[in-house]
Amino acid sequence: MRFPLALTTKIAAYIIGHKLRRTDKFATVLQLEPLHTCNLTCTGCGRIREYSTSIKDMMSLEDCLGAADECHAPMISICGGEPLIYPHIESLIKGLLERKRIVYVCTNAMFMRKKMREWMKAEFRKPESGLRKELETKLVELVATGLVSEKEAVAIRDQQSEIKNPLTIAPSDWMYWNVHLDGLERTHDLIVEREGVFKECVLAIKMAKLLGYQVATNTTVYKETDMEQLEQLFDFLSDLGVDGHTITPGYEYDAAKKDMISRLNLQPENFFLTRNLTVQKFAKMEEWMERYTFFGTPVYFEFLAGKRDLTCSAWAIPTRNMRGWKAPCYFMTDAAGTNGTGHYESYAELLESVDWEKYGVVDGVARDPRCENCMTHCGYEPTASLGRNAQPGDTWKTIKFNFGSRPMPTGRGSEVLAYNGVTSGNGHLTGKQAEVEAVAS
Ligand code: SF4
Numbered sequence: 001m002r003f004p005l006a007l008t009t010k011i012a013a014y015i016i017g018h019k020l021r022r023t024d025k026f027a028t029v030l031q032l033e034p035l036h037t038c039n040l041t042c043t044g045c046g047r048i049r050e051y052s053t054s055i056k057d058m059m060s061l062e063d064c065l066g067a068a069d070e071c072h073a074p075m076i077s078i079c080g081g082e083p084l085i086y087p088h089i090e091s092l093i094k095g096l097l098e099r100k101r102i103v104y105v106c107t108n109a110m111f112m113r114k115k116m117r118e119w120m121k122a123e124f125r126k127p128e129s130g131l132r133k134e135l136e137t138k139l140v141e142l143v144a145t146g147l148v149s150e151k152e153a154v155a156i157r158d159q160q161s162e163i164k165n166p167l168t169i170a171p172s173d174w175m176y177w178n179v180h181l182d183g184l185e186r187t188h189d190l191i192v193e194r195e196g197v198f199k200e201c202v203l204a205i206k207m208a209k210l211l212g213y214q215v216a217t218n219t220t221v222y223k224e225t226d227m228e229q230l231e232q233l234f235d236f237l238s239d240l241g242v243d244g245h246t247i248t249p250g251y252e253y254d255a256a257k258k259d260m261i262s263r264l265n266l267q268p269e270n271f272f273l274t275r276n277l278t279v280q281k282f283a284k285m286e287e288w289m290e291r292y293t294f295f296g297t298p299v300y301f302e303f304l305a306g307k308r309d310l311t312c313s314a315w316a317i318p319t320r321n322m323r324g325w326k327a328p329c330y331f332m333t334d335a336a337g338t339n340g341t342g343h344y345e346s347y348a349e350l351l352e353s354v355d356w357e358k359y360g361v362v363d364g365v366a367r368d369p370r371c372e373n374c375m376t377h378c379g380y381e382p383t384a385s386l387g388r389n390a391q392p393g394d395t396w397k398t399i400k401f402n403f404g405s406r407p408m409p410t411g412r413g414s415e416v417l418a419y420n421g422v423t424s425g426n427g428h429l430t431g432k433q434a435e436v437e438a439v440a441s
């Protein structure tokens, strides 16, 4: 199966329950942002720019778990900022798993190996742990393949050293590391504005798979994305044993656009996709969804490929952060909301107060100009998964897609030049400096 049976069943039962109760609007995925602090400054990231004045603030653990209790979404995507910087991340994941939620930890992967070493170290300390022998074998392999250094292996085995937090992030059938990867080495490092990030992502994915974690990847497509190279990335990832992928077109956040002009001297129209360009970029999406393990629905992929129209259901993937429930969607923040902050105090208030008819694109006409070029999964994937705008045959198509067999690794990963050699230094920032220097010389 494309997605584990227990998880698919959980989501299906939840949606069917709401349909039977005729609930008009409900959450399928909660985008939980415990903090906006990040160790990177990716070029297209709206988060670190929109919330730059509160970048050091964070939600309490109680508020995070309370948000999950409040909206009941079966899937929780812990994002940010970089969630592995959040000091209560272990307790948050534990609390969500105890609530039987499917947890995605959306990460740039720079701290993943550290978190996995902490888990190994804690397991080695448990005399009763049946895993110790198996882990010792794996540790030898991790050292042999350079995923853990000799020094780190000594620290993992050390029974005497202090453990700061006995709670760690263990492999679970209900949790995925969701690694941000926007291309092969050069493209990815260019977008995240730091050299070496792609390499670290690959090391973290390899280590996670060896230790039995589930790993997904998430990719945003920009105007400069080379789709052939992306195909190679998915060949490479499928051979690494990655469990699944999500993909979405880049949305032109106001804050990211301003940053691009002022800091990088880049023109946003050269970076973000229009609707027409999105359809061109995703022309092969239906072929890809058969070849690679994409998570989602075939109906949304048909929409991306320009084969059908969908309306926006942003209420189904709400965002909760330290300011409250963001309105109306993950991307836009409107002046309304509790006390004019653009954020509401509760999910119920968000659902009731937002005039949802003001947003999205219907029959090719943008109800709000800011929605004009948006075809992102946050707005449109739930429309497909909830069967809104349904056409005959959609239900069967979706069941076949999700309950059908998982695509096999393509076996072409070894042919891919993943480390495509060209150092990107500080990414787009380097590009700007090079341009300025070229003009000056
Ligand atoms: S890693 Fe994520 S949160 Fe951090 S800057 Fe990049 S896109 Fe934004």
Ligand code: SF4
Pocket (backbone or CB within 6 Å): 312, 313, 314, 328, 329, 330, 331, 332, 359, 360, 361, 370, 371, 374, 375, 376, 378, 379, 380
């Ligand atoms: S179309 Fe996109 S930008 Fe507009 S409300 Fe929906 S998700 Fe937000």
